[in-house]
Amino acid sequence: MDVTHILEGMNDRQREAVSSPLGNSLVLAGAGSGKTRVLVHRISWLVEVEDVSPHGVLAVTFTNKAASEMRHRVEQLLGISVRPLWIGTFHGLAHRLLRIHWREAKIPQSFQVLDSDDQLRLVKRVMKMLDLDEQKWPSRQAVWFINTAKDEGRRPRHIDTGGDLFNITHLRVYEAYEEACQRGGLLDFSELILRSHELWLENDDLLRHYQNRFSQILVDEFQDTNAIQYAWLKVLGSRAGLMAVGDDDQSIYGWRGARVEHIQRFSKEFQGVTIYRLEQNYRSTGNILKAANALIDKNQDRLGKRLWTAGEDGDAILLYAAYNELDEARFIAERTREWIDGGASPGDVALLYRSNAQSRVLEEALLRLSIPYRIYGGLRFFERAEIRNALAYMRLVANADSDAAVERVINTPPRGIGDKTVERLRQHAREQDTTLWRAANDLVADRGPADRGPADRGPADRALAGRAANAVKGFIELIDSLTEQCEGKNLEEIVRLAIDNSGLMEFHGSEKGERGLARKENLEELVAACGEFGGAFVLPIDPQGLPSQGTEDLLSEFLDHAALETGEHQADSNASSVQLMTLHSAKGLEFPLVFMAGVEEGLFPHRMSLEEPGRLEEERRLCYVGITRAMKQLYFTYAETRRLHGSESYNKPSRFIADIPADLMQEVRIRNEVTRPLSPAWEDDEGSLRLGQRVAHPRFGEGVVLNCEGHGERTRVEVNFEQVGPKILMLSHANLELLNDS
DNA sequence: AGGCTCTCTCTTTTT
DNA sequence: GAGAGAGCCT
Numbered sequence: 001m002d003v004t005h006i007l008e009g010m011n012d013r014q015r016e017a018v019s020s021p022l023g024n025s026l027v028l029a030g031a032g033s034g035k036t037r038v039l040v041h042r043i044s045w046l047v048e049v050e051d052v053s054p055h056g057v058l059a060v061t062f063t064n065k066a067a068s069e070m071r072h073r074v075e076q077l078l079g080i081s082v083r084p085l086w087i088g089t090f091h092g093l094a095h096r097l098l099r100i101h102w103r104e105a106k107i108p109q110s111f112q113v114l115d116s117d118d119q120l121r122l123v124k125r126v127m128k129m130l131d132l133d134e135q136k137w138p139s140r141q142a143v144w145f146i147n148t149a150k151d152e153g154r155r156p157r158h159i160d161t162g163g164d165l166f167n168i169t170h171l172r173v174y175e176a177y178e179e180a181c182q183r184g185g186l187l188d189f190s191e192l193i194l195r196s197h198e199l200w201l202e203n204d205d206l207l208r209h210y211q212n213r214f215s216q217i218l219v220d221e222f223q224d225t226n227a228i229q230y231a232w233l234k235v236l237g238s239r240a241g242l243m244a245v246g247d248d249d250q251s252i253y254g255w256r257g258a259r260v261e262h263i264q265r266f267s268k269e270f271q272g273v274t275i276y277r278l279e280q281n282y283r284s285t286g287n288i289l290k291a292a293n294a295l296i297d298k299n300q301d302r303l304g305k306r307l308w309t310a311g312e313d314g315d316a317i318l319l320y321a322a323y324n325e326l327d328e329a330r331f332i333a334e335r336t337r338e339w340i341d342g343g344a345s346p347g348d349v350a351l352l353y354r355s356n357a358q359s360r361v362l363e364e365a366l367l368r369l370s371i372p373y374r375i376y377g378g379l380r381f382f383e384r385a386e387i388r389n390a391l392a393y394m395r396l397v398a399n400a401d402s403d404a405a406v407e408r409v410i411n412t413p414p415r416g417i418g419d420k421t422v423e424r425l426r427q428h429a430r431e432q433d434t435t436l437w438r439a440a441n442d443l444v445a446d447r448g449p450a451d452r453g454p455a456d457r458g459p460a461d462r463a464l465a466g467r468a469a470n471a472v473k474g475f476i477e478l479i480d481s482l483t484e485q486c487e488g489k490n491l492e493e494i495v496r497l498a499i500d501n502s503g504l505m506e507f508h509g510s511e512k513g514e515r516g517l518a519r520k521e522n523l524e525e526l527v528a529a530c531g532e533f534g535g536a537f538v539l540p541i542d543p544q545g546l547p548s549q550g551t552e553d554l555l556s557e558f559l560d561h562a563a564l565e566t567g568e569h570q571a572d573s574n575a576s577s578v579q580l581m582t583l584h585s586a587k588g589l590e591f592p593l594v595f596m597a598g599v600e601e602g603l604f605p606h607r608m609s610l611e612e613p614g615r616l617e618e619e620r621r622l623c624y625v626g627i628t629r630a631m632k633q634l635y636f637t638y639a640e641t642r643r644l645h646g647s648e649s650y651n652k653p654s655r656f657i658a659d660i661p662a663d664l665m666q667e668v669r670i671r672n673e674v675t676r677p678l679s680p681a682w683e684d685d686e687g688s689l690r691l692g693q694r695v696a697h698p699r700f701g702e703g704v705v706l707n708c709e710g711h712g713e714r715t716r717v718e719v720n721f722e723q724v725g726p727k728i729l730m731l732s733h734a735n736l737e738l739l740n741d742s
Numbered sequence: 743a744g745g746c747t748c749t750c751t752c753t754t755t756t757t
Numbered sequence: 758g759a760g761a762g763a764g765c766c767t
Contacts, residue, residue, distance in 0.1 A: 355755070749761105
């Protein structure tokens, strides 16, 4: 057989990895070393050379984007449909298993996937039921407790509280939450994996079936696996050949339970693991690589790896010290403009930052220079309120017993069903051990003396007041008629009916300002998305027998899709716009020109990570990921003062800058410029005073001018004094002495 | 019930 | 600075 096309154009290490024997292997693949390529070609190799049936191949990734890219490239290379291969994210694959084996997994066929927002809401409600003080017990913390436990494979019964009140309380929440999930047929993200893991452990035949079926397993981004995912792989892959591909230096999801140690554990716990190292980098210039290597060298816990390139050194890394975040943004936008004017595509440029909150000023600066851009992260499409509302109506059409959906839209748009009424429905549902939907129907249908509240409640609590009853009746009729009208309709028609009949479109569309318009557009986009969804999504039926129980309709499938595919908003490399994203979401991507903004102590490394050495190392790895995204030119920028979250902060340049050898870096100095137009008084009286100017004050000593605001007599300047820190002074009274730049 | 304002908190990263 | 929640007015 002619296999040259599979190994063509690869270096020796890549070739070895691709053609590795069928057993277990670990590929330590540095940034830009052709990792995805190796994975894709490995699959081809397995199928074409080793004669592995496509049925027998399972490939796991962490993001939906990586999964679809892999699917694409395998399809191209193999020239066959990838339908029989299982390629997906851990969550996607686990979900697929549970859809097939819901009975064995002891969950209702109509189970619903909870996304993080749903989860938070539910935890909040559970905590309210437990009468926990929200001040003392923040719900986010409880969510964190639950998710951490699940990510480590721990059910409530496995938890040892050690008599600690914190643990005891959260364990109670965990138990109650789990009960609520079980009752409502709700599975959160971690539950998908945990549950499918248990599914195998408790069903020998089933496990054996999948162990036999998947003879070859490939795992991407192995350094990102958490305990339960590792256990999942270990159970499934105990008899398979497993190829784990990862890079310990790019492990940036420790906060989500990922453990780099799984790389080491893998080579110990799996048999005969062959290790391959991909260290030749095809992406970045020599200088960029040197910087990356020097930086990551400061970390203690490493498997050890050194990237090299056969290419040129390239330009120095440029560093710009901005006066403030506006100046930083302006600088980045201007340099981007120059780059584009020089003939490059906007899509070649990435603006990376530590946290989403930084994106706004960058966005505004790009806007001013009319540079097309695209922001990733922040609120994703399916997380927007209007979209979630629409989905809730769609969910009610599919399954009116979904409490989460009823809670969400029973009074959205407002139709006269307030807290009191909903609380009464909840109470009734609890007493009758039924769903909100049924409780509502009950209470409206017969308001007889049947149900009695606790003795200490007044009679008014037992039934719904006339007005409320009518409102609830209206809601029930709306859903009933909607369901009826949706009968036999396609997905697009269903959303249309849902958003029009419910009044959502009108409600959101008439919200004040641009918001209303944006929401309306989003809803229209949802309609379009439903249109496209059509038949494109392949039903998760196991082609190897094991009958899938019950074919689901497209509507339920779409709702699952919306829950799992939270984004679709991962960067699109062929988009012709500047890409703004967090360092986390930049992993796996590459750009000729990269700006890393806000490289300041406290921001990056983030202040939340400063205490623990382990977390600091993770921040450094994050920086390493950022640096290695750059192909030709890399900029670091930081601001001496930054307005973030409503207050000013003064940060030192990040330690990461100092980690990089000075000879690789060059500082950009633009002295006689100011960041914003100065008021006339400012210019007239103090022509030579500018932002960044060094000044001396009789009392406070020396400092740097950070900002100015106000006009004429009332002009105020902000000066960061070396001795006493930042002060805002009235310019006319401050008596500042101008100093020369050093 | 709903809408308004005021106050408070929480500020990382995401499948 | 934004979003959530409480309190007050209609």
